[in-house]
Structure formats: structure tokens, C-alpha cells
Amino acid sequence: MRTLEQRTAIITGASRGIGRSLALALGRAGANTVLVARSFTDLEETTAEIRHQGSEVLTIPADVTDAVAQAQIIQAALKRFGALDVLVNNAGQCDVAEFHTMDEKRIRQLLDVNLTAPLLLSRLALPHMLQQRRGHIVMIASVAGVVGTPVLDAYAASKAGMIGFARTLRSSYRGTGVSASAICPGLVDEAGIYARVQQETGVETPKFAGSVTPDQVAQAMLRAIRFDLAELYVNSLPIRPMLLIQMLFPRMAEWLFPRLGADIYRHALREYEHKMRLQS
Numbered sequence: 001m002r003t004l005e006q007r008t009a010i011i012t013g014a015s016r017g018i019g020r021s022l023a024l025a026l027g028r029a030g031a032n033t034v035l036v037a038r039s040f041t042d043l044e045e046t047t048a049e050i051r052h053q054g055s056e057v058l059t060i061p062a063d064v065t066d067a068v069a070q071a072q073i074i075q076a077a078l079k080r081f082g083a084l085d086v087l088v089n090n091a092g093q094c095d096v097a098e099f100h101t102m103d104e105k106r107i108r109q110l111l112d113v114n115l116t117a118p119l120l121l122s123r124l125a126l127p128h129m130l131q132q133r134r135g136h137i138v139m140i141a142s143v144a145g146v147v148g149t150p151v152l153d154a155y156a157a158s159k160a161g162m163i164g165f166a167r168t169l170r171s172s173y174r175g176t177g178v179s180a181s182a183i184c185p186g187l188v189d190e191a192g193i194y195a196r197v198q199q200e201t202g203v204e205t206p207k208f209a210g211s212v213t214p215d216q217v218a219q220a221m222l223r224a225i226r227f228d229l230a231e232l233y234v235n236s237l238p239i240r241p242m243l244l245i246q247m248l249f250p251r252m253a254e255w256l257f258p259r260l261g262a263d264i265y266r267h268a269l270r271e272y273e274h275k276m277r278l279q280s
């Protein structure tokens with residue numbers, strides 16, 4: 001989809017963090033944006049910024065795991081703008097925890113938000129995109145979906161699922177005008193989940209891990225949509241050699257990656273635990 005001018009784009013999790021940058025970038029590219037998140041107040045701030053840029057925006061406070069809300073999001077976008085061209089599945093949650101200590105309800109909830117909701121929203125969007133013979137589904141996944149990242153087990157599983165889904169959508173719908181991309185950011189600073197973890201625990205980004213800003217993730221998303229790119233790994237340092245090592249030599253990856261910074265969330269978890277001990 002070479003141009004985003006007057007195209008309609010739904011962005012979930014658009015109220016803050018990476019999603020806010022994705023929404024602003026789509027608005028700047030000329031798209032009509034439909035912003036989704038649970039907190040109306042936070043959404044309003046992004047909405048005001050997009051309006052200030054001069055683009056059309058529709059705000060939908062909703063939980064992406066709610067089946068009724070999922071249908072309403074798609075219908076509201078179609079009703080307001082008459083088409084649905086881009087769906088950016090960005091809303092996500094992350095727990096920094098030893099997997100065996102997470103309760104079952106929380107694991108299900110996390111997978112619901114990060115994986116099941118994106119699948120179900122895509123299922124609802126696809127018939128309209130196919131009818132238009134134009135559409136692009138973006139999965140905001142993560143490097144953690146490929147590279148073993150300790151204490152993010154449930155999160156990593158959901159992100160690996162997103163990558164697999166995007167790959168398969170591309171194959172299933174080849175030739176229809178509808179396609180998909182997976183965007184896999186590394187450690188995102190300035191805003192979002194990792195920036196909060198840094199703030200709360202004081203962990204520093206390891207030199208060899210690299211980092212990336214929300215705006216760089218947004219630029220990658222725009223390139224993926226415009227040039228129909230399959231998978232983009234967004235990081236300040238080259239990450240593809242690591243991905244190759246992970247795929248071809250997984251045991252070497254287990255030895256190497258902690259030395260390159262993959263252990264960062266484990267350090268953060270220790271800090272959280274230390275703080276809790278001090279408080280109790």
C-alpha cells in the first residue's frame with residue numbers, strides 16, 4: 001500500500017507508549033486513524049495530538065479482549081470512514097516474573113490480550129479488506145518472540161505466536177491485495193513497557209543489546225505497510241546475526257545472549273524483589 005493518504009487505520013493500544021507514536025505517524029502520513037485502548041483519558045491526549053496535526057481521528061475506549069467490543073471497533077471504523085485498510089495490533093501487556101509463579105488466570109489473560117485478541121480482530125477485519133482487495137495487518141511483536149529472554153516466558157510465547165501468525169497470513173492471502181507484517185522491536189526506551197521497567201528498577205540497557213525509540217518503531221511500521229515487508233527487527237545494533245545463531249545454534253544462543261544483554265529483565269526482577277523485601 002504505497003500511500004496511506006485517506007486510508008483508514010485502526011491502532012490498538014494507541015493511548016501511550018509505542019502505540020501513541022504509531023498513531024501519530026499514521027496520522028502524519030495522511031491516514032484516518034481509529035484509536036483503541038481502555039483508558040479514555042489517555043486516549044484523549046493522543047486524539048488531541050492527531051487532530052492538531054490536521055488528521056481525522058475516531059476514539060474508541062475498549063478492552064480488545066471483549067468480543068462485543070472487537071466487533072464494534074471494526075464496525076465503527078467502517079461506519080465513520082467507509083473502509084478499513086490497516087489494522088495495527090499493538091495493545092500488549094508484559095509480566096516480568098518467574099513463569100512457575102504466575103497464576104493460571106494471569107497467563108490466560110496475557111495471552112488473550114497479546115495473541116487471541118489480535119487474531120480475532122484480524123478475523124473480523126479480513127472480509128472487508130478482501131472485498132476491497134486492499135489491506136494490511138501489522139503485528140507489533142518483539143525480539144523476545146525469537147530470542148530466549150529470561151523471565152518473559154508467557155510474553156515471549158505470545159510474541160512468537162504473533163510472528164507465526166503474520167508469516168502465515170502472508171502465505172494464505174498472497175495475491176489478494178491483503179498482506180501482513182510483524183514488527184519486532186528490541187528494547188524500546190523513552191516510553192513503553194521497558195522504559196517503565198528501567199524507571200522502576202534502575203536497570204541500564206546493556207551496551208551490546210542496543211535500543212530503539214518509539215518513533216523508530218513507527219517508521220519501521222510505515223515502511224512495512226508501504227513496501228509490504230514481512231518481518232522487521234528494529235534495533236540500534238544489527239540483530240539478524242543473533243537471530244541466525246538462535247535458529248541454527250540454539251545452545252550457543254543460550255550461552256551467548258545473556259552476555260549480550262538478554263538477561264536484562266532477570267536483573268530487573270531481582271530489583272523488584274529487593275524493593276518488595278525492603279517494603280515488607
Ligand SMILES: NC(=O)c1ccc[n+]([C@@H]2O[C@H](COP(=O)([O-])OP(=O)(O)OC[C@H]3O[C@@H](n4cnc5c(N)ncnc54)[C@H](OP(=O)(O)O)[C@@H]3O)[C@@H](O)[C@H]2O)c1
Nearest residue numbers: 013015017018037038039063064091092142188192193194
Ligand atoms: N516497550 C518495549 O520495549 C517493547 C519492545 C518490543 C515490543 N513491544 C510491544 O509493543 C506494544 C506496545 O507496548 P508499549 O511498550 O507501548 O506498552 P504500554 O506503554 O504499556 O502501552 C500498552 C498500550 O496497550 C493498551 N492496552 C493494554 N491492555 C489493553 C487491553 N486489554 N485492551 C485495550 N488496550 C490495551 C494500553 O492502554 P490501556 O491500559 O488504557 O488499555 C496502552 O495504550 C506491545 O505489544 C509490546 O509487547 C514493546
